[in-house]
Amino acid sequence: MNTPVDITTESITLQIDDKDVSCRKGETVLQVARENGIDIPTLCYMEGLTVWGGCRLCMVEIAGSPKLQAACATVCMEGMNICTKSPRLENYRRMIVELLFAERNHVCSVCVSNGHCELQSMAVKLGIDHVRFAYRFPHLEVDNSHDRMRMDHNRCILCSRCVRVCAEVEGAHTKDIKGRGVLAAIIHDLDQNWGESSTCTSCGKCVNICPTGALTHRGTAVGEMTKKTTFLPYLTLMREAQL
Numbered sequence: 001m002n003t004p005v006d007i008t009t010e011s012i013t014l015q016i017d018d019k020d021v022s023c024r025k026g027e028t029v030l031q032v033a034r035e036n037g038i039d040i041p042t043l044c045y046m047e048g049l050t051v052w053g054g055c056r057l058c059m060v061e062i063a064g065s066p067k068l069q070a071a072c073a074t075v076c077m078e079g080m081n082i083c084t085k086s087p088r089l090e091n092y093r094r095m096i097v098e099l100l101f102a103e104r105n106h107v108c109s110v111c112v113s114n115g116h117c118e119l120q121s122m123a124v125k126l127g128i129d130h131v132r133f134a135y136r137f138p139h140l141e142v143d144n145s146h147d148r149m150r151m152d153h154n155r156c157i158l159c160s161r162c163v164r165v166c167a168e169v170e171g172a173h174t175k176d177i178k179g180r181g182v183l184a185a186i187i188h189d190l191d192q193n194w195g196e197s198s199t200c201t202s203c204g205k206c207v208n209i210c211p212t213g214a215l216t217h218r219g220t221a222v223g224e225m226t227k228k229t230t231f232l233p234y235l236t237l238m239r240e241a242q243l
């Protein structure tokens with residue numbers, strides 16, 4: 001995981017979407033864009049948690065750089081010229097979301113988070129009405145062993161928000177990621193059933209921060225799972241209080 005970059009009081013100026021903006025040295029492109037009302041789509045980023053840079057939805061074009069850069073993980077530099085919207089970026093963002101849908105079993109019509117899912121909302125926002133890639137339809141487990149919460153690996157997009165909130169805010173570090181590529185999966189403690197975890201405090205932060213129906217409360221039916229997000233703006237404060 002990346003560590004946050006120190007933000008100084010020194011001010012720099014740059015351009016985002018042809019708009020002159022100024023910011024403090026050390027701020028990321030995503031932070032400055034949001035401060036100036038410029039929308040950049042994200043899935044793995046969560047203010048107050050360390051930057052993961054995994055979903056790549058926040059990719060932007062920076063003049064002079066042949067590669068796209070993740071806005072959440074790119075620190076602003078004096079004189080940068082950044083483009084956040086272009087046909088090339090739209091194309092890549094659509095492709096990323098389509099690949100997420102193709103990788104696991106995101107069947108919205110039978111999902112408890114139907115209508116309250118960030119992946120679903122992102123697909124709508126990007127105008128995705130079909131997936132161009134072959135679905136993998138993997139056989140993945142649903143961990144129902146916890147008495148109040150449920151982990152459905154079929155719905156997980158591996159954004160790692162649950163891993164980070166558990167370690168960085170709750171301080172339990174129950175969750176982690178095992179494996180690589182399509183074999184990667186969220187685990188509890190030493191890859192045991194969630195209900196058998198000796199470190200989980202059952203705080204529920206992971207459930208509420210999960211963007212999809214991967215982490216939910218037990219006993220919810222299709223479309224019933226809404227996440228409590230009121231604590232999200234206080235993540236930074238909670239984390240600082242803990243340090």
Ligand code: FES
Pocket residue numbers: 041042043044045052053054055056057058059070071072073
């Ligand atoms: Fe930047 Fe996911 S939000 S990579």
